[in-house]
Amino acid sequence: MNKLLKGLIITLCLPLTLAACGTTPASKFYLLSAQTTTFPTGSTPSLGVGPIEIPEYLNRNALVYNREGNRLHIADFERWAEPLDSSIVRVIRINLASLLDTQDVQSYPWSNNNRPDYGVEVSVLNLDANDTRARLVAEWHIYRAENRETILRRVVELEHPIQGSPVTAAEVAPAYSNLLMQLSEVIAAAISEDQESSKNTGE
Numbered sequence: 001m002n003k004l005l006k007g008l009i010i011t012l013c014l015p016l017t018l019a020a021c022g023t024t025p026a027s028k029f030y031l032l033s034a035q036t037t038t039f040p041t042g043s044t045p046s047l048g049v050g051p052i053e054i055p056e057y058l059n060r061n062a063l064v065y066n067r068e069g070n071r072l073h074i075a076d077f078e079r080w081a082e083p084l085d086s087s088i089v090r091v092i093r094i095n096l097a098s099l100l101d102t103q104d105v106q107s108y109p110w111s112n113n114n115r116p117d118y119g120v121e122v123s124v125l126n127l128d129a130n131d132t133r134a135r136l137v138a139e140w141h142i143y144r145a146e147n148r149e150t151i152l153r154r155v156v157e158l159e160h161p162i163q164g165s166p167v168t169a170a171e172v173a174p175a176y177s178n179l180l181m182q183l184s185e186v187i188a189a190a191i192s193e194d195q196e197s198s199k200n201t202g203e
Contacts, residue, residue, distance in 0.1 A: 028170075052089050077104055096191075134162055140183065
């Protein structure tokens with residue numbers, strides 16, 4: 001009797017379980033991408049990128065973006081394919097390599113025996129998107145890796161327009177990628193200026 005009852009319960013519950021599973025949307029995974037057009041062929045300057053700091057509210061697998069005022073939207077099924085801080089390091093490395101035409105780009109930490117000419121640190125202070133634009137506020141720091149001498153430290157605010165309304169996760173990753181390219185261009189310009197200044201002063 002117990003076996004018959006158990007079998008009946010399983011038979012009744014199985015279709016409900018399958019139906020519930022069938023209505024759960026599959027997760028979608030997104031990746032930040034570099035926006036470069038040329039592959040680097042040079043070997044100087046040597047660069048080291050990292051560490052990259054991100055706010056705690058962004059330190060999760062799910063995409064997070066802004067929809068209304070101070071209210072954040074945490075996506076249920078849209079996720080990053082890799083940790084966001086690692087993704088930012090990867091994209092900035094590729095961008096800077098292309099912009100400065102150098103293949104000698106490494107991630108922090110690096111060996112004391114292989115210190116780069118320039119170290120690049122980035123602290124993301126704010127990164128969000130809404131129905132009209134994506135916005136990045138970041139502090140960036142360029143220094144000489146051999147002695148930690150600061151070359152330049154700045155805070156920058158960058159924006160990229162978004163056409164969709166309401167904003168969707170599919171628009172967030174490309175918009176963030178564009179913002180990181182803008183940031184890379186600012187950093188690359190500062191490094192190029194320092195290189196030129198060093199040549200003129202004979203350092």
